[in-house]
Amino acid sequence: MALVGVIVLAVLVFVGIFAPFLAPKDPYQMEFGSSLAPLSLAHPMGTDHLGRDLFSRVIYGTRVSLLVGLGSVLIAALVGGLAGLFAGYFGRFVDIIIMRVLDVVWAFPPALLALALVAVWGPSLTTVIFSIGVVSVPQYARIVRASVLSVKEKEYILAAKASGIGPTSIIFTHVLPNVLAPLIVVATLGIATSIMIEAILSFLGLGMQPPASSWGLMISEGQKYLRTYPYYSLFPGLMIMITVFAFNAFGDGLRDAWDPKLKT
């Protein structure tokens, strides 16, 4: 299963990188005569309301979705993970300060906060990635902190202290590897959430700006035609589903590989 995930992800990354060579048509080329055309060899996924080839737009959308998904989760997992590690390991006032600050972020609905941040910074790919990253930080911090709290009471941490190892190397060599598993699982699910938030932002006009293509934007645009022309939203939706599945399978595989207890 993990292998399937890896293969699908590899294909998606390949498609994202080589989009200009793979797309049969220019994704921005409008053909008003053939808007919302039925599926055909010329338009395998149909066309949108402006007559643009949906297959080409889906291919280009892979770039945006992967960038937003990976980028924001990377930021969130890095910042949140570090915050959780230090809060959990040192406890006391370090814990209180870090977690209360993150609680403030956590108190807002993530999509709403991301929306506000994008509104402040101005919509672009970078600001979308950053704002989705920022709103997901508390989630990672909480998960990591909770695992650190249980790991730091383990006897091997005491044994490490008793052999004279300092707090920084205990955190990174002894605590971190043992809290990675839950972090990875949450991160893979987080990629899906990020892609969805990106879609919400794009729908509200604060994500990707037309004529750029992103799966979320396409689903949103296709909503208007859902009854008469379902392909518009269907294919980007399927792509999101496949991508999310692939990330989950991949995450499971990583977790199994890193958990020595499951090795035979």
Added chain:
Amino acid sequence: MTRNEILEIIDLKTYFFTDQGVVRAVDGVNLTIGTGESVGLVGESGSGKSMTAFSVLRLVPDPPGKIISGRILLKGEDLLQLTEKEMRSIRGKKIAMIFQEPSTSMNPSFTIGSQIEEAIRFHQGGKQSTVRDKALNLLQSVKIPDPARILTQYPHELSGGMLQRVMIAIGLSCEPDLLICDEPTTALDVSTQAQIITLLNELRSQRKTSFLFITHDLGVLSWICTFAAVMYAGKIVEYADIRSLILKPRHPYTRALIGASPRLDCDREALNSIPGAVPDLVNPPQGCRFHPRCSSATSICSNEIPTLQEEERGHWVACFARSNGKEAENA
């Protein structure tokens, strides 16, 4: 007690500040360990023996624990005056510790090899190849079969006895002056216990490492220790060389402990248990802390705290009723 001292604990007090009050876990302990000696620390659960060991390494969980007063001299240097950074270079290098439960004392995410190598590299450094050779030699010295294969294995793939050998190897990796063993055989089955103890004895005579050996098993104690201290409710109540302690126990608590351990060499219908329970250390009993459970307690025991007196050469007892003890011995 004039001998070549490695470790000297002087009037150590480690208290825990809890919501219920101050727990006097270690209350005025004096203990000396000489070069190449193995000193045992016996007592029931909660008598403060582990906390004495953690105090020596300054690893008392803080909060709520705190070392209130006393001195811990390692070759004359007071460990309690060192900074945390200086203390880190003591831990593992000068004083190492092995723990009760070998299976949880190893990080499950790394191989045995990388964990031994980490210990060597941390205090000694060196090239990867020399570090690996050293790890191999260490595993050989603790008599692990096929050490090259063990180095690549994960902790869960080894048995408890094997893991404890690995822990001993890690403990000895920097040739410490003192090895603290906190019930290292308690989690093992009896035949493995015997192997580990034999191994520890061999290593001690080869390397001249001193041991502070914590146990509640008098059998293990008599196998491995040269001297032993009996702890009760945070205080040492009796201290002697192991022979005299086992054969001529003076303190009623020591006698009760020996009476409560099973023996194969004599017929006895039932084991004697000690009535009552370990006292609440927030409000310890007045006077001698053992007197509510002591069969030879007199009125003075409930009013005054007995101090350690040298009853015989090298045999120290903290008990008012020790003259009674002599009579009981003769009877």
